Amino acid sequence: MSDYLVKALACDGNIRAYAVRTTETIREAQERHQTWRTASAALGRTLTAGVMMGAMLKGEDKLTIKINGGGPLGPIVVDSNAKGEVRGYVTNPEVDFESNEHGKLDVRRAVGTDGMLAVVKDIGLRDFFSGQVPLVSGELGEDFTYYFATSEQVPSSVGVGVLVNPDDTILAAGGFIFQLMPGTPESVISQVEERLNTIPPVSKLIEKGLTPEEILAELFGKEQVKILEKMPVQFACNCSKDRFANAIIGLGKAEIDAMIEEDGQAEAHCHFCNEKYLFTKEELEEMKKEAK
Structure with missing residues (x-):
């Protein structure tokens, strides 16, 4: 299955949602940079968030994400655009640790928590839009959630996941972002929060073979999701x-x-x-x- 992203509305138009499969995209990044397991997870989560954030742009607009948490990975840098293209790197690709107390790759330790997540958007104006927030988790999904709420004033939830095989190859990757529209009823917010607490991690959904559409159906219920657009996603670099x-x-x-x-x-x-x-x-x- 090729990587792709869907844009949707959910819960009677009260929620704007994005979901993406990035397995092949992250696989190419891992092969190009020869990242070790924990580095792959950190880079893959950032690339996945980046490609969804790029999909929020229009035309020739593009953005750059830089994460520097003071950890052994060093800075992570990702570029994306409105066409589903993304590229990126970690400064130190040969980083891996034993699993954390939850039995998962210790991305927090690799990224660090003493630093910032910064986003710079080039939307064709003379001045770039830029925003940055302190890292609150180092796990990255929560950090992007905090970025949207604090820097862009949009209540959001970001889920990003990468499953890595023991030989450093990529098993599955993908994610979702959903954002509350102004005036969303409290009943809808409570319903979505409850659902978030019960569904498996997004990487597990992808490992099970769920498509981006099915991920959104897991989040909101199939009858509550209206797909607006579907676009291909790929690792792409404009160097020459x-x-x-x-x-x-x-x-x-x-x-x-x-x-x-x-x-x-x-x-x-x-x-x-x-x-x-x-x-x-x-x-x-x-x-x-x-x-x-």
């Missing part, structure tokens, strides 16, 4: 050799000369997708002609 070449040209002749003299070549590395681009001496000589 040409982009890096233009960046090197922008460094100027002296810098390119230094590369030629010191190494006889240059290698560029994209943090987001881990691709490497090699520039030969001949290519650098040609680029130097374009440089100032």
Whole structure:
């Protein structure tokens, strides 16, 4: 099954909801960055939240999430857009611990709790929208829930999960976000809170094979969900050799000369997708002609 996301309304239009399957997306991220189990869970949860937040945007809008909790993972950085494309990395991919007291991957210990979750949105205006909140959990789902309530003033619930096999490969991943519309009756809020306390974790729902539509049906009841849109989701990076070449040209002749003299070549590395681009001496000589 390919990864995809659904947008929906629930409970007579009182709730805006998103649900997504990201198993293949997180699998590609793990393979590209060779993340260990706990690092995979942290990166996968952030990518999953990121792709849903991107789906809240329009057109060419995009956003960047940065989480730095002071833990051994270092900063997590994720980019996403309104087209279902997401990319990201953890600073230290080789992080793993014994399971926590609940028998789950210890994401909190890897991420840390002494730091911030920051979101920067580029919605085509001169100034970017940015918001940040202190980490309250380090488990990330609760941290994104707190971000929406505090920074965007939208009561929300965020569930993100990644199941990782013992050999570091990804078994299942996905998540949901739902947000209360203004004026939602207390009876609806109580009903949803009660349901949240009884359903299994979202990763378990995905492991059982539930689709995004079925996850929302678990949350609200099938008859209470109206699907508005379905969109494909994928790990995608916009880096290219040409982009890096233009960046090197922008460094100027002296810098390119230094590369030629010191190494006889240059290698560029994209943090987001881990691709490497090699520039030969001949290519650098040609680029130097374009440089100032």
